[in-house]
Amino acid sequence: MSTTDNKEQGIAPPTGDMSAAEFRRYGYKIVDWIADYFERIEQLPVLSQAEPGELVSQLPTAAPANGESMDDILRDIDRLILPAVTHWSHPSFFAYFSTSTSAPGIFGEMLSAAFDMKAMLWRTSPASTELEEVALRWLRQLMNLPPEFEGIIYDTASVSSMHAVAAARERLNLRIREDGMSGRDDLPLLRVYVSEQAHSSIEKGVITLGLGQRSLCKVQTDAEFRMDAEALRQAIEDDKARGAIPCCVVATVGTTSTSSIDPVNAIADICAEHGVWLHVDAAYAGSAALVPELQPLMAGCERADSLVTNPHKWLFTPFDLSVLYCRDMEMLRRAFSLVPEYLRTTESSDAVRNGMDYGIQLGRRFRALKLWMILRYFGHHGLAARLREHCRLARLFASWVEQSSDWELLAPTPFSLVCFRACPAKPDEPHDARATRLDALNETLMNNINSTGAAYLSHTRLGDVFTLRLAIGNIRTTEAHISRVWELLNEEAARLS
Numbered sequence: 001m002s003t004t005d006n007k008e009q010g011i012a013p014p015t016g017d018m019s020a021a022e023f024r025r026y027g028y029k030i031v032d033w034i035a036d037y038f039e040r041i042e043q044l045p046v047l048s049q050a051e052p053g054e055l056v057s058q059l060p061t062a063a064p065a066n067g068e069s070m071d072d073i074l075r076d077i078d079r080l081i082l083p084a085v086t087h088w089s090h091p092s093f094f095a096y097f098s099t100s101t102s103a104p105g106i107f108g109e110m111l112s113a114a115f116d117m118k119a120m121l122w123r124t125s126p127a128s129t130e131l132e133e134v135a136l137r138w139l140r141q142l143m144n145l146p147p148e149f150e151g152i153i154y155d156t157a158s159v160s161s162m163h164a165v166a167a168a169r170e171r172l173n174l175r176i177r178e179d180g181m182s183g184r185d186d187l188p189l190l191r192v193y194v195s196e197q198a199h200s201s202i203e204k205g206v207i208t209l210g211l212g213q214r215s216l217c218k219v220q221t222d223a224e225f226r227m228d229a230e231a232l233r234q235a236i237e238d239d240k241a242r243g244a245i246p247c248c249v250v251a252t253v254g255t256t257s258t259s260s261i262d263p264v265n266a267i268a269d270i271c272a273e274h275g276v277w278l279h280v281d282a283a284y285a286g287s288a289a290l291v292p293e294l295q296p297l298m299a300g301c302e303r304a305d306s307l308v309t310n311p312h313k314w315l316f317t318p319f320d321l322s323v324l325y326c327r328d329m330e331m332l333r334r335a336f337s338l339v340p341e342y343l344r345t346t347e348s349s350d351a352v353r354n355g356m357d358y359g360i361q362l363g364r365r366f367r368a369l370k371l372w373m374i375l376r377y378f379g380h381h382g383l384a385a386r387l388r389e390h391c392r393l394a395r396l397f398a399s400w401v402e403q404s405s406d407w408e409l410l411a412p413t414p415f416s417l418v419c420f421r422a423c424p425a426k427p428d429e430p431h432d433a434r435a436t437r438l439d440a441l442n443e444t445l446m447n448n449i450n451s452t453g454a455a456y457l458s459h460t461r462l463g464d465v466f467t468l469r470l471a472i473g474n475i476r477t478t479e480a481h482i483s484r485v486w487e488l489l490n491e492e493a494a495r496l497s
């Protein structure tokens with residue numbers, strides 16, 4: 001009997017969950033809804049056309065006293081929620097790092113929600129703990145990373161990298177776990193080195209760990225946005241000379257703005273020389289290691305102490321799932337393990353892994369299930385073919401940009417991200433006026449295209465130049481979508497010039 005039936009008959013609300021029959025009925029309906037959604041997604045505007053506050057203003061200010069019918073709830077998903085969705089699964093979503101879910105990943109999420117396990121101890125979640133080991137071993141092998149790397153799943157790269165820096169700090173043996181960092185005269189400045197193109201998540205991790213922003217050293221980059229290894233060496237030597245302690249270097253393979261690749265081998269040499277922890281942020285580009293011919297771009301990663309890659313970025317895994325590989329998991333355990341009486345179990349920590357020992361979270365979602373299902377469903381060759389195609393599409397788009405005198409590339413395209421801008425000429429224009437005109441033109445161009453809902457691009461600034469970014473990573477994106485956005489860009493640029 002449904003909640004609505006009870007309400008109509010004026011009896012006390014039922015206890016317990018939805019009946020199996022009702023679950024089945026709405027479960028099939030929701031799966032149909034999702035299949036229809038993917039079939040019609042191209043008719044929806046990529047960027048939600050909702051105004052700020054629009055959804056809130058259409059929903060009641062308080063939760064219902066009595067349960068409502070699933071039919072009413074689903075109707076509101078169509079009527080109210082859908083218009084406020086920016087469709088990350090749309091094949092013309094080219095902003096940020098374009099990512100996408102996939103059918104096996106969605107099924108994995110459904111099953112994981114049904115099991116609802118909190119993978120803190122092996123005992124509370126043997127399947128989650130052991131499937132995590134298996135899926136991460138498979139992924140490591142596919143990425144051609146060394147067997148010494150053990151993996152752990154967190155939610156996001158921000159959290160993975162924060163844990164890596166915490167492990168690096170633990171390795172310094174400064175009793176920070178016990179004594180903290182405040183009120184200590186015996187603690188010199190600890191330094192974390194990134195390139196000036198590194199993701200802001202590293203700085204946030206440094207803030208979270210109490211190291212403070214002054215601990216972060218942003219090393220200059222070269223003309224192709226890669227960390228200048230000699231400048232890193234100099235920074236480390238200068239820091240040591242003034243008594244600071246180098247704690248961790250974060251190299252990026254696939255930076256957020258341009259997908260540039262830091263010289264990991266040269267950086268690894270410097271880290272080895274100075275005994276500094278090397279963490280590689282391959283949040284986006286790590287997936288490219290599944291494509292054999294792209295593996296050389298990862299050279300040196302095998303020498304890192306830790307590496308993060310995000311299957312939720314470019315491996316068709318529904319958000320969230322970030323993998324941290326670490327050469328010495330004991331550092332993470334030393335930094336984070338804390339076992340109160342009520343969580344003690346008889347399994348020895350040599351025999352089983354208890355996920356709660358390796359991070360700030362106690363309960364952990366069963367994320368490994370969706371990754372394992374994706375690896376099985378698509379297989380290595382299926383995944384590599386999709387990633388390879390994304391890179392081909394990016395190179396194709398970049399070739400159109402290069403061949404046109406009205407457009408220019410602003411960074412190399414090693415993976416599936418193109419950085420470019422419109423640059424129609426105007427005779428006898430002074431340099432500064434040109435720079436201002438092109439910045440304004442490209443910003444308007446991007447905003448106008450995004451507001452049509454036909455495609456969604458984002459931007460960055462490179463050397464103070466407003467730069468358009470076309471990121472390809474969606475499982476549904478084809479050459480037709482790339483051609484269409486190129487047409488749109490040209491039409492709009494012609495209209496604005």
Ligand code: PLP
Pocket residue numbers: 097155156157158159199201252254255256281282283284310322
């Ligand atoms: N690192 C890089 C290179 C990124 O591009 C991003 C996000 O785009 C992140 C880290 C942060 O990712 P997350 O959202 O998983 O924290």
